[in-house]
Amino acid sequence: MDEIDGFSDATAEEEALYFNRSHPLVANGLRMLERAATALAEEPDRFEAIYPVLHLHTATEALLRGRLAMHWAGDIWPAANGDPDSNRRTRGEYVGLGLHEAADLAGRWCDTDIAAARADLLAFAYVRNRALLSSDRDSDSLAAIRCRALPVLDLMLAFVETDVLGQLTEDVADQYARAVRRSMRRVSAATARVRDTVEERRRAIAPQLAHAEVVVPCPYCGEFAVPAGDYTVECLMCGRDFGSSAYHAAADLAPLAVGEPEQCADCGYHSILHNTPTAARPDGEVDVCLYDGRVIRASAE
Numbered sequence: 001m002d003e004i005d006g007f008s009d010a011t012a013e014e015e016a017l018y019f020n021r022s023h024p025l026v027a028n029g030l031r032m033l034e035r036a037a038t039a040l041a042e043e044p045d046r047f048e049a050i051y052p053v054l055h056l057h058t059a060t061e062a063l064l065r066g067r068l069a070m071h072w073a074g075d076i077w078p079a080a081n082g083d084p085d086s087n088r089r090t091r092g093e094y095v096g097l098g099l100h101e102a103a104d105l106a107g108r109w110c111d112t113d114i115a116a117a118r119a120d121l122l123a124f125a126y127v128r129n130r131a132l133l134s135s136d137r138d139s140d141s142l143a144a145i146r147c148r149a150l151p152v153l154d155l156m157l158a159f160v161e162t163d164v165l166g167q168l169t170e171d172v173a174d175q176y177a178r179a180v181r182r183s184m185r186r187v188s189a190a191t192a193r194v195r196d197t198v199e200e201r202r203r204a205i206a207p208q209l210a211h212a213e214v215v216v217p218c219p220y221c222g223e224f225a226v227p228a229g230d231y232t233v234e235c236l237m238c239g240r241d242f243g244s245s246a247y248h249a250a251a252d253l254a255p256l257a258v259g260e261p262e263q264c265a266d267c268g269y270h271s272i273l274h275n276t277p278t279a280a281r282p283d284g285e286v287d288v289c290l291y292d293g294r295v296i297r298a299s300a301e
């Protein structure tokens with residue numbers, strides 16, 4: 001039972017067990033990834049939505065570290081005196097890499113383009129921060145969590161496919177790869193359901209957004225889904241309410257805290273959002289009056 005080589009017709013459970021023993025970080029990462037994807041595909045209530053967020057965050061860290069461990073034959077763990085101690089490792093007495101350090105390292109030599117996805121990883125890490133910091137009243141909606149989780153799920157699917165399975169095909173123990181593939185099929189199916197819900201919502205709000213002259217991005221869900229041009233300002237994708245007035249919205253949507261938003265010469269409200277991209281010009285930076293729903297200053301390009 002201990003030697004996978006001698007067990008050519010192992011059951012699925014046994015394969016998973018073998019895999020867990022040999023690559024525990026990847027196995028545990030996959031388990032959490034499955035759990036997160038499945039939960040996000042369902043309809044967890046506001047109090048339960050924190051768990052898939054924590055699971056996905058930890059799964060991503062574990063998978064990246066697990067891949068590094070496959071390369072260096074051991075988890076990446078700093079040795080204070082430059083001399084790794086296996087007893088300390090067994091007891092977990094070390095500070096492991098965090099998500100961003102692991103992504104940095106993995107990005108340097110993995111085949112998956114992790115660098116291109118760093119902004120998505122960071123945005124999801126902010127979702128986790130908010131999940132830990134917020135009360136139930138101001139927590140991210142499930143829609144916001146799904147929007148931010150989707151690129152991370154996609155990244156992990158690509159990463160496991162390319163970098164983890166790519167490594168395992170060289171392994172004599174083909175059972176490892178089979179266990180991973182089974183897990184990935186479940187993650188993939190759940191991710192497809194998450195994507196469906198996000199796209200369904202995008203289609204539902206598209207007509208309303210098409211009516212707005214100016215649409216700015218929501219810092220919570222990341223979508224261009226905040227139409228300007230009303231006294232109340234909210235994100236149609238994730239439902240985030242920006243202070244229920246153009247005045248608060250200009251402050252809440254600004255990248256950094258502003259004192260009092262600038263007053264608009266046209267309408268008189270303090271409702272100017274500076275240096276924002278818009279749906280029409282996602283790479284530009286313009287000034288917008290959120291109340292009037294107009295661009296006050298076009299970007300100099």
Ligand SMILES: [Zn+2]
Pocket residue numbers: 144218219220221222223225235236237238239240
């Ligand atoms: Zn939003």
Ligand SMILES: [Zn+2]
Pocket residue numbers: 264265266267268269271289290291292
């Ligand atoms: Zn105005």
